[in-house]
Amino acid sequence: MVMTFFEVYFLTLSFILGTVIGSFLNVCIYRIPAGLSIVKPRSRCGNCGHTLSSMELIPIVSWVLLKGKCKQCHSAISFRYTFVEFLEGVIFTFTYLKFGLTPLTLILWLFFSILTVVFFIDIDHKIIPNKVVIFGLISGILPFVYHMVGTYPLYQWESKLAPIIGMMIPTLLMFSFVLGSLLILKKSGLGMGDVKIYAVIGVFMGWKLSLLSIWIAFFLGGLFGLIWIFIFKKSSKDYIPFAPFIVIGTFVSAFWGNQFFTILYK
Numbered sequence: 611m612v613m614t615f616f617e618v619y620f621l622t623l624s625f626i627l628g629t630v631i632g633s634f635l636n637v638c639i640y641r642i643p644a645g646l647s648i649v650k651p652r653s654r655c656g657n658c659g660h661t662l663s664s665m666e667l668i669p670i671v672s673w674v675l676l677k678g679k680c681k682q683c684h685s686a687i688s689f690r691y692t693f694v695e696f697l698e699g700v701i702f703t704f705t706y707l708k709f710g711l712t713p714l715t716l717i718l719w720l721f722f723s724i725l726t727v728v729f730f731i732d733i734d735h736k737i738i739p740n741k742v743v744i745f746g747l748i749s750g751i752l753p754f755v756y757h758m759v760g761t762y763p764l765y766q767w768e769s770k771l772a773p774i775i776g777m778m779i780p781t782l783l784m785f786s787f788v789l790g791s792l793l794i795l796k797k798s799g800l801g802m803g804d805v806k807i808y809a810v811i812g813v814f815m816g817w818k819l820s821l822l823s824i825w826i827a828f829f830l831g832g833l834f835g836l837i838w839i840f841i842f843k844k845s846s847k848d849y850i851p852f853a854p855f856i857v858i859g860t861f862v863s864a865f866w867g868n869q870f871f872t873i874l875y876k
């Protein structure tokens with residue numbers, strides 16, 4: 611693959627933008643569940659309270675230069691912050707590579723950022739905050755409007771009802787899973803957050819890719835559960851957060867789902 615100067619330029623730009631957004635997502639992941647503002651105050655060291663200067667806030671670079679330690683008190687700064695920044699850089703780069711310099715790429719950057727926040731908050735707190743779901747639904751106006759004026763590529767469906775149907779089918783299915791497991795097993799491994807987040811996924815991806823996302827999420831979740839119990843000898847009663855599997859399933863479905871369906875129906 612030969613790349614032009616502009617492609618390399620936008621590729622680099624995508625990565626840098628991803629790391630900067632990733633840095634902000636770290637703030638969201640930490641502050642939203644704590645009920646704190648994501649705008650104020652500026653980031654501080656979790657140990658000594660030292661307010662971080664601009665030079666200490668450069669994604670990845672600062673962490674490497676400071677050797678992972680606070681400038682003031684020298685306590686270790688979690689590697690996860692840098693990991694999230696790097697991860698978001700990679701996600702932004704792959705999105706640009708896959709969908710090019712298009713409005714869809716911008717919409718997916720926003721969508722994937724929301725999913726990144728969901729992924730880590732669910733691991734940390736076993737919840738998907740309503741605030742994140744509501745922000746996701748408001749952001750869903752973008753694919754909605756896109757489909758009103760044109761044909762939003764991920765829906766693969768011309769009907770103007772695509773975003774609405776996209777929100778309804780996966781949420782109803784997930785809700786029936788929760789209801790079914792409550793009735794039959796008297797408990798549910800899924801939470802209402804897992805149901806609600808599919809309204810967001812549905813409006814961004816349409817019903818087809820959302821169902822594929824659910825399928826992959828259950829497949830990976832089940833596989834992880836088996837490994838958890840039989841290889842790590844952990845208890846089947848342990849609570850395993852499900853949103854990380856939803857998020858991975860959604861990424862895979864967004865990137866390769868339409869190709870998968872094209873091959874399937876050939």
Ligand SMILES: [Zn+2]
Binds near residue numbers: 655656659684
């Ligand atoms: Zn410190």
